[in-house]
Amino acid sequence: MARVHALEVLLRPAVELYTVAACVLCSVLCLAAPWSLALPPSLGLGAASVLLVLAGCRLHEAIIVLRYRRNIRRLPRYVMTSRAVPVSQHRLFVGRGFRWDQRHTHRLLQTYRPEYRRYIEPSGLYQRIRSLEHRLEFASSPLNGLARITQWDHALNPVRPLPPVGGLPRLHGVEPHESDVTLPLGERVGHVLVMGTTRVGKTRLAELLLTQDIRRQRSGEHEPVIVFDPKGDADLLTRLYVEAKRAGREGELYVFHLGWPELSCRYNAIGRFGRISEVATRVAGQLSAEGDSAAFKEFAWRFVNIIARALVELGQRPDYALIQQHVINIDALFLEYARHYFSRVDPKAWEIIVAIEGKLNDKTIPRHMLGRERRVVAIEQYLSQSRLYDPVLDGLRSAVRYDRTYFDKIVASLLPLLEKLTTGKIAQLLAPQYSDLNDPRPIFDWMQAIRQRAIVYVGLDALSDAEVASAVGNSMFADLVSVAGSLYKFGIDDGLPGGGRAAKIPINVHADEFAELMGNEFIPLLNKGGGAGLQITAYTQTLSDIEARIGNRAKAGQVIGNFNALIMLRVRETATAELLTQQLPKVDIYSTSLASGATDSSDPHGDTAFVSSTHDQIEMTSVPLIEPAHVVALPKGQAFALIEGGTLWKVRIPLPAPNPDEVMPKDLQTLASHMRQRYADPHEWWEGQPAAQDRPLPHDLRGLAERDSGSSPETST
Incomplete structure (x- = not known):
């Protein structure tokens, strides 16, 4: 067969079938009429056996050629139910495929030659x-x-x-032998980047990976799973619940969704912290630090830090609503804290303060304190005369001494962010009332979810309000970075009774369309989160999405450089495809060329008039392992994967097959059905549908939330 030679040609007629037919006919003749071949019956039986063995060998070679030609035009269907997804404690299943090498580059380039066109293009x-x-x-x-x-x-x-599915089937058909493609779980801590344009299978791949993360157990315990979904994918939410129920974890499922606050869990992004300064860092970290904005950001950080310290001293848990309330009116917090401080340190101070307040008028109030309450002015004057010192009170005092008009200008950059996080019913989700026992919606935080090994779905409703979705997503990332720092330093059981430094546990974070959410908070989550056990799988469309979101090419490169594994589905941007192809080496392939020539004889009396020659010439050419054009031409549901230190694999993702036992509770079914109506439906990712705009909660959902059906809060959220 041709594959034993230096030049392999599989796009050709299956000439081995001629040998098979001849061997079969001869074997029949040897058995039926051995005398016709001058053979005795005993030798005829032996000859027939030898001929059949030869026919079998040649038939096997013919089948390879025929299957190769079939796969070049049409790949066999690859369908898998979620129940059949293999779950390993050591490796992560990605799909079926093969390791791409020089042979496949050679075969692929052959398909572009005109003499093989009849094997590639559909028949007439x-x-x-x-x-x-x-x-x-x-x-x-x-x-x-x-x-x-x-x-x-x-x-x-x-x-x-x-x-x-579009694309070129030949990209996968160049290898007839497939095997399971897996990623070692030890490599996941280096993070995985999945890139692909719209409707090519990113969500299906996310479902495949999430299925394994939810069902995997190590040492008898499951792993925490956190999913960020900016647009709101109903099938992704369905898959989370079905797999959680199959693994017996439906009681650990938390659903946080900005689009449906009546059915959502509640979450306080700044309510848990290791150091009080983390509150200011999470709030002010989202402000711009470019140019003149840097000074305003620093002031906003200081001002939020002053408010947070005062709230903690008063025994109140910081949240966005309280921060906004005191940013707008710092006088009330100053008075409340002063009352709290003087009641402990100097109970008689109020008599002096009241006396000072009685003597104040428009002429005796300092110009920079005009517009402040008179009691605030009286307390400030009393503190300037006394020797009392408290760092929190001194910070509040410095804030109220600013001219009110000037103060409003320097906090102007902070107020829009707080407005995004405290407007409408979103305020109930991000500033929960812990003492409200009539609200059945559970409250969670990242440390609690990680310790519980919970499954958290975060739907940010970015199609309806991208600004609010981005602000909430960044605040969650900032909180997760803080939790990762605590896990890295103290472990997961820090602060618990009898809790020592426990072993690090994997925390699986899936960020769909992460370019929509990414800010400066996401970078430390990538380059430092691995030490705390965070394993991030990020999904996005193009390299330009990251650069446009970050606003800086160097930072975009910093983000990309923190992903050790790359899975690239079809992309439409050449620069994105080159992110993969430029990391691959060049290989040498063989090619043939036809050479012919003729030479006239110089002897007029000789018997030879001319001499001609025709021969095939084999040459070696250096070409890239794959080109960007090959990535652009991938069919839907197929990808190139660069894993395990730069090994290139060609992968097919299995198509989903419905399971008859995938039943959700009524409230989640209603939520998922409305998400399908409002958002693009990815159930069949090869058929794109336009997205609709979100509207207020429908009456059936509103009534369902008010009735609070019999499911537990964790599963009904």
């Missing part, structure tokens, strides 16, 4: 049938029934249409 009969279907589309019955027959998607139909 196929093209005529498709043309006939177009003409019969508006025909009357029974002619239009003929089109349904020719479109029958079954192996018995010789002209069935190709699957609607």
